[in-house]
Amino acid sequence: MAKYNTLLYYCYSTIADAEQFAADHLKFCKSLGLTGRIIVADEGLNGTVSGTPEACRAYMDAVHADERFAATDFKIDEVDEPSFVKMHVRYKSEIVHSGLRDPNIINPNERTGKHLEPAEFMAMKDDEDVVVLDVRSNYEHSVGKFKNAVTLDIENFRDFPAMIDQLAQYKDKKILTYCTGGIKCEKASALLLHEGFENVYQLHGGIIKYGKEVGGKDFEGKCYVFDNRLTVDVNSVNPEVISTCRNCGKITPKMINCANPECNEHFTQCDECGTQLEGCCSTTCQSHPRKRVYDGTGYYVKVPQPINTSKKNKVQLVQE
Incomplete structure (x- = not known):
């Protein structure tokens, strides 16, 4: 246990x-x-x-x-x-940072996509009139995503609103949104409804709940998580690794943060390249004077910094 x-x-x-x-x-x-x-x-x-x-x-x-x-x-x-x-x-x-703060446009407590339990999502996702939409960032869906899902070229969720025009081609489809735990879908589906999409759904509990309740069928790769595990397994039914090493192109499920703290990019890297580059994404980062010690995990504890937690710009420390 x-x-x-x-x-x-x-x-x-x-x-x-x-x-x-x-x-x-x-x-x-x-x-x-x-x-x-x-x-x-x-x-x-x-x-x-x-x-x-x-x-x-x-x-x-x-x-x-x-x-x-x-x-x-x-x-x-x-x-x-x-x-x-x-x-x-x-x-x-x-x-979850979306840049959409007008409650008249986005208020998940008032209007959001219809929640689908994992079994319902699995039953619908392959229908001809359905588009499965990944609302996560590039580094997240690069290591794992649903089979045949539409992914977006975004660095952060706050970039999602700018992608609405590109999604207009799917307005006559049923849109099934998904993310890690469901939180991004609440706002993404609300925005889609606001922009005239009529049939919008979201995976309740996200990828994580889908894996726990229905075995993760057809989720390819691993799921990125925001802790020191970096990725977790989801699919116990038909698992497949889809990510490749950024440096050599070899198939690898491993995701790390660049050891150069001024880069800190999330990327996939095989163990061989990780050892050779000391956990860096490039030789340039490898030669950086502040490069952190690579222990094989690619996870680094952030040094606590004073942050602005007050609307009156009073600097406080909320972490120790």
């Missing part, structure tokens, strides 16, 4: 005085001995936390006990060690 759990979750629900909530929530998480990363905004919560099964159960019970977050859907992974080193809670303007 695994010694730890990792929880992935989000909840769109209005939080009054979200800045203070973030500070209090950090103390609460630390009191449970959790590690992880949580974003708090006026619109809700978005988090991944890791700890003992007992600590994670206590955390989920506390979140569900708050009527604002009672409907939160936790995706639970069993892991051999915590998926983070430290506990961070940050206040931000959005729980």
